Amino acid sequence: MIRVVLPAHLKTLARVSGEVKVEISGEPRIASVIDAIEARYPMLLGTIRDQVTQERRPFVRYFACEEDYSLEPTDTLLPAAVATGAEPFLIVGAMAGG
């Protein structure tokens, strides 16, 4: 079971509170976690990554175990602590100044 923390606006959109949990077959990778999130919460399609290009939206970040995975290839394996559920995978809205 993978724990995922969504940004506040996406929690509202998905009508959830707190962390969400998704099942992944095999070792979790960035793309497979996003796939699972979108499958369980289809209202989030297009909000994390573009539906046509599949590219991460520019102001969305992926964090895990105090590391930034945003720029890593989407088939990157996530840390073992995320795979075991000890640590969450964080989907974060980037900071915006002004």
Added chain:
Amino acid sequence: MSGVRLLVGTKKGAFVLTSDGQRKHWEVSGPHFAGWEIYHLKGSPADPNRLYASQSSGWFGQIMQRSNDGGKTWETAGNKFAYDGVPGTHKWYDGTQHPWEFKRVWHLEPSLTDPDTVYAGVEDAALFRTTDGGQTWHELPALRAAKGHLWQPGAGGMCLHTIVLDPSNPQRMYTAISAAGVFRSDDAGLTWKPATHGLKSPHELPDPDAEVGHCVHRIAMHRSRPNVLFMQKHWDVMRSDNSGDSWTEVSGNLPSDFGFPIDVHAHEPETIYVVPIKSDSEHYPPEGKLRVYRSKSGGNEWEALTRGLPQSDCYVNVLRDAMAVDSLDACGIYFGTTGGQVYGSSDAGDNWTPIVRDLPAVYSVEVQTLS
């Protein structure tokens, strides 16, 4: 009992304002979709309880919302806007060609007869349609074949912001695109042609006869006279008496012919309204006086409507989608400002009162007249 429902899109959410036919006391519901930009929301003429809303965010992209109960509850609809085939390119700021990239939905125009059919005008400029209540959206790609490679974004982006459906002819529709122009289809969107003859943009376009490139801000039509169109252009207020085949200027005695919205009285097809703005570099009313101007002669002769509107130190803007009229008798007219006020008049513009004063910047105002 009659009533009205205002659908207000703002920079930080949607608001629904309701009143009875007297239009004196208002209930405010919202913010819906708090924190998101709501460029536009609009109800189906065929089913007033069916509403559609465009919700977007710089972080999380485009969401579409649909309500089946007049805005009490909402559900997400399909939000995949994929250009037809290879997207192609349009003119970029530096003169090179640039790929079409979807950014957001600016305007929603529900079918006049089918609650499940809606047209969506998007940035980068293109026209999409759903026929299944918003679950799937498909481009009508022929519009971009109307010299789309020459369209170039203006400062506000290359947006398709206006869709006008001809109530007397389901084959005919109009679209308007910032810094591209106005286009007409006579075959339900299968083919399009520029409808810009007579538009002059000497400060923006070197070619006085350019077919595309005119910055059309808004088009309005009265249901009873669908061949007559009114236009607020970047500069100039224009009218066409032949379905856009040609345009003539009717700016007349306006203090400025720059502005964004234009609308037509519900019962008087020659009575039109605009909100003059000082200039394209000063997006606020001339002299700090918020004035709606009304012409009862289809243009050229204009009167200032000021009663109840701030007449000093007012520096708000009124955006292109932020004016609407109801169809009660007397005709009600409403507009929202970038300062967060929504003003209403229940006597065709003679007297105005603020319905709300402190919303986020208002992007759009639509009104539904309820029976």
